[in-house]
Amino acid sequence: xxxxxxLWPALVAGMLVGAAAPAIGTFVxxxxxxxxxxxxxxxxxxxxxxxxWLGISPLAGALAVAALGGVGIDALRRRNPEEADMVxxxxxxxxxxxxxxxxxxxxxxxxxxxxxxxxQVLTVTPAEMAAIGALALxxxxxxxxxxxxxxxxxxxxxxxxxxGLPVRALNVGLMVLAGLTIAVGMQVVGILLVAxxxxxxxxxxxxxxxxxxxxxxxxxxxxxxxAVAGIGIAWRADSAPSGTIVLVAVAAxxxxxxxxxxxxxxxxxxxxxxx
Amino acid sequence: MSPAPDRRAALxxxxxxxxxxxALELRGVSFAYESGxxxxxxxxxxxxxxxALLVGANGSGKTTLLRVAIGLLAPAAGEARLFGLPAGDLxxxxxxxxxxxxxxISPRVPATxxxxxxxGRAHSPYGFFRRADRAAAERALGRVGLAxxxxxRIGELSGGQQQRVLIARALASDPALLVLDEPTAGVxxxxxERFAEVLGALNRDGVTxxxxxxxxxxxxxSLTRVLALHQGHIDEVPVAEARERVGVFLEDHSG
Ligand SMILES: Nc1ncnc2c1ncn2[C@@H]1O[C@H](COP(=O)(O)OP(=O)(O)O)[C@@H](O)[C@H]1O
Ligand SMILES: [Mg+2]
Numbered sequence: 066x067x068x069x070x071x072l073w074p075a076l077v078a079g080m081l082v083g084a085a086a087p088a089i090g091t092f093v094x095x096x097x098x099x100x101x102x103x104x105x106x107x108x109x110x111x112x113x114x115x116x117x118w119l120g121i122s123p124l125a126g127a128l129a130v131a132a133l134g135g136v137g138i139d140a141l142r143r144r145n146p147e148e149a150d151m152v153x154x155x156x157x158x159x160x161x162x163x164x165x166x167x168x169x170x171x172x173x174x175x176x177x178x179x180x181x182x183x184x185q186v187l188t189v190t191p192a193e194m195a196a197i198g199a200l201a202l203x204x205x206x207x208x209x210x211x212x213x214x215x216x217x218x219x220x221x222x223x224x225x226x227x228x229g230l231p232v233r234a235l236n237v238g239l240m241v242l243a244g245l246t247i248a249v250g251m252q253v254v255g256i257l258l259v260a261x262x263x264x265x266x267x268x269x270x271x272x273x274x275x276x277x278x279x280x281x282x283x284x285x286x287x288x289x290x291x292a293v294a295g296i297g298i299a300w301r302a303d304s305a306p307s308g309t310i311v312l313v314a315v316a317a318x319x320x321x322x323x324x325x326x327x328x329x330x331x332x333x334x335x336x337x338x339x340x
Numbered sequence: 341m342s343p344a345p346d347r348r349a350a351l352x353x354x355x356x357x358x359x360x361x362x363a364l365e366l367r368g369v370s371f372a373y374e375s376g377x378x379x380x381x382x383x384x385x386x387x388x389x390x391x392a393l394l395v396g397a398n399g400s401g402k403t404t405l406l407r408v409a410i411g412l413l414a415p416a417a418g419e420a421r422l423f424g425l426p427a428g429d430l431x432x433x434x435x436x437x438x439x440x441x442x443x444x445i446s447p448r449v450p451a452t453x454x455x456x457x458x459x460g461r462a463h464s465p466y467g468f469f470r471r472a473d474r475a476a477a478e479r480a481l482g483r484v485g486l487a488x489x490x491x492x493r494i495g496e497l498s499g500g501q502q503q504r505v506l507i508a509r510a511l512a513s514d515p516a517l518l519v520l521d522e523p524t525a526g527v528x529x530x531x532x533e534r535f536a537e538v539l540g541a542l543n544r545d546g547v548t549x550x551x552x553x554x555x556x557x558x559x560x561x562s563l564t565r566v567l568a569l570h571q572g573h574i575d576e577v578p579v580a581e582a583r584e585r586v587g588v589f590l591e592d593h594s595g
Contacts, residue, residue, distance in 0.1 A: 095449060214465020220456055220494075221445050224506075227410055228513060229434030229463045270450075275493050277451040 068300060074194040075186045075296050079310065081201035082246075082253045083262065083292030087270070087284035088208045089246045090263030091277070092239055095219040101138065101240070102260035105247040107157040108134035110256050112248070113181045114164040118171035123181060124196065127248035134160070135240030143233070184255030184307030186296060193252065200249045207242045208281075215239060216277055253292065254307040262288055265314040272321035287317055361424025363388045363517045363548040364409055368418035371401075371408055378404045380572035381418065388516075391539070391549045391562050395577075396569035402552040403441055405569060406521050409550075410438055422517065434463035437515030439523045441552075443502040447495030453505055454490040457481055460509035473512075480512035481505075483538050485531060500527045507535065511542075518542065520551040533558045556582060 069076075093102055109127040116126020134156060141152040168178055180188075189197070208215065214235045217225040226232040243263070250259035270283035295310030302309070364386040371379040378401040386392050396402050407413040409420050411427030420427035422436060437460070445456065457477040458469050481487045484504040489497065497505065507523050518539070524532040536558030543549050543562055556563065566582040568575045 095446075210467070211465050212468045213462040216451075216455070216469075217459040217462035217465075220449055220451050220459050223412065223440070223444055224438070224460070224509065225462065227412065227433055227436060227438045228460060229430045229432075229436075230465055231430060235465055275450070275452050275491065277449075277455050280450040 072187070072296065072300060074189045074191050075306070076293055078189050078194045078197045079186055079253050079292030079296050079306075080289045081198050082250045083266075083288035083290070083310070084285040085201040085204040085288075086246050086250050086259070086262040087266035087288040088205060088281055089239070089243050090267045091270075091281045091284055092208075092215050092219050093243055094264055094267045096222075096239075101135075101153070102243060102247065102263040104138070104153055104157040105131050105135060105240075105244055106251065106256045106259050108160040109244070109247045109251055109259075110181070111160040111163040111167070113251070113256070114167040114171075114178065117177060118167050123177075124248060124252065127181075127251060128200075128245060130160075131244030131248050132241045133244075135244040136237050139236050139240050180255075181251055182256050183305065184251070184253055184258065186253045186306050187300075189252065197249050197252055200245060204242055204245055204249070207238070211235065211238060220277070254310055258307050258311050261311045261314065262291075265311070265318055266291065269314070269317045269321040272318075272325040287314065291317060361421060362386055363390070363423060364519070364550055365421040365424075366405075366409060366418065367421070369405075369408055369415045369420060370417040371404055371413065371415050373404075377572060379408065379415070382572070382574055384409075384567070384574055386548060386550050386565070388548050389543075389546060390564045391543045391559070392551070392565040392567060393556065393559065393563050393582075394550070394552045394567045394569060394574075395554065395556075396552075400569045401572065402569055403521055406519055406550075406552060410436060410519055435516040437510030437513045437518045439503075439506050439510045439518075439520040441521040441525070443499070443506055445494055445502070449494060451494050452490065453481065453486065453492050453494055453497065454478065456494050456505055457490075457508045457512050460511075460513040463513070476512045476514070477508070480508040483511060484508045485534060500531075503527055504531060504535075511538070515547060517548045517550065520549070522552050522554070524557075525554075536562070556585075 090102065109131040112127035112130030113123040115130065116123035119126070138153060138156055142149045145152065214225070214230050217228065217230055218232050218235050222232055246263060247259050250262055254262055266284040266287040267280065269287045270280045274280055274283050291314040292310050295313040296306050298304070298313070299306035299309040362385040366382050366384040369379055369382045370377070382405065394402055394405065404413065408415050409427065410422065411420060411433070422429070422432040425432040454474065454477050457480055458473045461473045461476060478487065478490060481490050484507050486501065486504055486508065489501065494502065494505065503523065503526060510518060510520070524535055527535070539549055539559060540562040551559070553559070556566070560583050563579055563582070566577040566579055568577050
């Protein structure tokens with residue numbers, strides 16, 4: 066009981082981020098942009114450093130920089146598709162370098178910055194939790210509001226464009242939402258692991274269900290459950306919550322791919338018996 | 341034909357096929373890849389209600405012409421228009437159904453056949469898919485004989501089945517203009533004939549059809565126009581003359 070009274074802001078924040086990150090991840094993974102989540106994390110790191118330097122909220126810094134970074138990457142990728150991976154690399158490493166330089170100039174190379182690298186969900190205050198929760202709801206509302214467009218573009222971008230969808234605007238919207246997700250998620254699992262929460266639950270869900278809609282819903286459920294279980298285990302075992310949450314998700318992936326294989330073997334055996 | 345109120349009905353004049361201009365129009369369109377010129381100043385008008393077939397040798401530029409016509413490729417010179425609007429216009433595109441030559445859907449996409457087909461109805465990005473979308477997608481799958489497979493993952497289907505899914509996707513979008521690029525290449529003969537009937541019926545209901553094929557095949561009876569693409573230019577072939585050559589076309593390709 067006393068643990069719960071201490072942990073509830075962490076659990077609520079973890080659950081909301083755990084649900085929101087894979088909801089965006091379902092679309093990002095589909096576009097073979099898995100690395101973008103990671104890259105936006107790098108970019109958000111620069112935002113945090115700049116935020117700490119300027120004395121504004123690090124979350125605000127990360128939000129602004131990650132959302133702008135998402136839009137910038139998309140624009141540059143489109144202008145020069147052959148150089149896409151170089152564009153990503155420039156953005157990512159440029160951001161880390163910026164973060165390191167800014168942090169050293171401002172003397173914030175300290176616990177503060179490390180907290181953002183590795184997450185600090187157990188120290189989330191109710192006020193921070195409210196901010197995280199509000200942003201997570203914005204992300205989920207964005208996915209719900211643009212569901213038709215995002216799904217059609219994820220399935221077949223060219224067909225979506227031919228059908229009259231503003232595909233470029235949708236891509237920009239998705240990148241902004243991904244930037245938001247990273248900025249919010251870094252509070253819970255840290256910059257280094259936030260992309261994991263966008264990607265791994267989607268892998269779990271893909272092994273278990275068929276449709277896009279079920280994949281999205283199941284991935285969000287897996288993400289939320291991993292966060293809650295991870296925080297609980299971390300509290301008991303006194304381990305780092307961010308790493309524990311992600312390890313729970315990795316375990317879920319192993320389990321899900323086992324289930325998929327077993328199902329496949331069963332179906333083959335049934336088919337063999339029927340023949 | 342469709343009980344659900346479709347968007348064509350919502351667009352003034354679309355259901356009757358009447359609109360501000362020809363369904364599809366190329367004005368002096370030229371196009372070149374780095375490897376060389378493909379289209380050399382093509383003028384073409386396909387009026388609402390027509391059933392036009394574009395034939396031509398492999399590599400003559402049929403796919404390129406279609407992609408320019410629907411705004412996927414920008415012409416080097418000239419202009420492509422749909423319903424009297426620039427081909428990139430989102431409103432014009434919402435009235436277009438397109439079946440590409442090859443499926444462009446990654447086998448890894450975790451989407452069901454039904455979801456892929458329903459996505460053809462996403463003319464606006466907002467909100468969720470609705471029961472009417474689902475019903476239209478199921479109807480379209482029935483028309484291509486795939487109703488049974490609606491719950492399967494798209495990646496589990498064979499190439500020929502996926503091609504039929506793309507046809508269903510175009511049908512489900514309630515198009516005023518259907519643009520098809522060799523839609524039945526790699527599809528079995530029975531499906532081809534059933535599909536030709538579906539196209540003929542749609543055309544009689546007022547849907548304009550512009551289709552690329554190697555031969556007149558099963559659609560010969562429905563055609564109002566035959567166009568031959570040759571060395572970057574289009575020749576009109578009188579339909580009666582083209583029909584007489586059906587046998588020749590088929591012999592060349594029945595293998
Ligand atoms: N993306 C491309 N880049 C360069 N050349 C291309 C490209 N696509 C097609 N071509 C060339 O343009 C010519 C016309 O191709 P295409 O329009 O696909 O012909 P068709 O559909 O009539 O077979 C061919 O010689 C083909 O090799
Ligand atoms: Mg072709």
